[in-house]
Amino acid sequence: MEVKVTLRGPGELADALPYLLGFQPTDSLVLVALHGEHGRFGGRLRVSLPENPADWSVSAGHLAECLVRNSTRRGGHPDAVVVFLCQDPSEGERPSDVMERLRPLAQRLRVACGELDVPVVEALCVSAGRWWSYCLPHRAPSPAEGTALPPPGSTAMAATAAYAGLPTPGSLRDIEARLRPAAVRDHQREIALDIACAEVLPRMLADNRVEETRRRTLGLARAALERLRAVPRLDDAVRSDEQDDALLADDEAATVILGLQDKAARDRAAEWAEPGQADAAVRLWRALARRCVGPYQEHAVAPLTLTGWVAWSTGDEAEARVALRMALDLDPNYTFARLLHTSVNEGLDPELLRRTLRQERRKRVLGRAATRRGPTGAAGRGPDPRAPRDRRARTRR
Missing domain, CATH: 1.25.40 (Serine Threonine Protein Phosphatase 5, Tetratricopeptide repeat)
Structure with missing residues (x-):
């Protein structure tokens, strides 16, 4: 049964990310390919956030190239990309500080994808249960304190996942632990x-x-x-x-x-x-x-x-x-x-x-059985005494 869900706005998009990955991402950079006029989700790529800003340009180019290459191999050249930068504040840092600190990385990713003719239609920062958009026009900027994510279980994505029998995504940290x-x-x-x-x-x-x-x-x-x-x-x-x-x-x-x-x-x-x-x-x-x-x-x-x-x-x-x-x-x-x-x-x-492993196991079992039997019948027993005399003679020769 194919289930479809329509996401409206960046808030629902940010809420959907854990369902796309299967876990709540932490300290993560995520790229998601979009296909077609209605933005069907395609390939996705998640890596740990690059720590050194000096590496951001190189990392952005490499990640954009990987996403486009793998998406093209699987389902066609993507028409657009959505970027997610997910990190909770460190001690003494506010969520809005995280957003501003990662803004240059978001910009480098937008440029890198654009150079491959794949526009970034949305770039979101998710931190401490709030989100910001790096792509909103200047006339409608994100509020400085960000926008709270929807309450758990209240969105179309959560309802669809529950209907499909999918578990609530756990956190990346919990899986790693x-x-x-x-x-x-x-x-x-x-x-x-x-x-x-x-x-x-x-x-x-x-x-x-x-x-x-x-x-x-x-x-x-x-x-x-x-x-x-x-x-x-x-x-x-x-x-x-x-x-x-x-x-x-x-x-x-x-x-x-x-x-x-x-x-x-x-x-x-x-x-x-x-x-x-x-x-x-x-x-x-x-x-x-x-x-x-x-x-x-x-x-x-x-x-x-x-x-x-x-x-x-x-x-x-x-x-x-x-x-x-x-x-x-x-x-x-x-x-x-x-x-x-x-x-x-x-x-x-x-x-x-799994099929290949079964075949390898079958070969190994048959090989062991042949070794036990040896060249003259069952292991250690020599020629079969029930065999015709001429066959036993040939075996001895």
């Missing part, structure tokens, strides 16, 4: 990772033990997955994550984290995205990402990427984008995360990758 270690350093978990590193790494580097290490990694991960499946997820995200953390022993989690640094083990773990497994799998990968403390923060790339994959495969594009972006922030060259991030942003069907 579920994937990051606690701010307080956990020395016990760090010690467990030290021990696992000393034990697992030499086995991963030894050709004759790497497959054994993969099996151990996946065995421990599978056991943890089954424990999570046996305990229902709680509705409260914080309590649910605490419950999941309590189901994982430090040494067990550390061994799995180190083992997932092997790409073959990670790819086999990615197969756990089928219905019935996916919910427990994404809980497991989140919990492992949260365990990557201290000097092991970069080891979170693998569980973050797996989180992004399972979230995408179950239709949660918001968490998928956040998890994959966090993985790429840690390692911009991590191939699996880059491929997934591109696939999510280009609107590909995750079933294509």
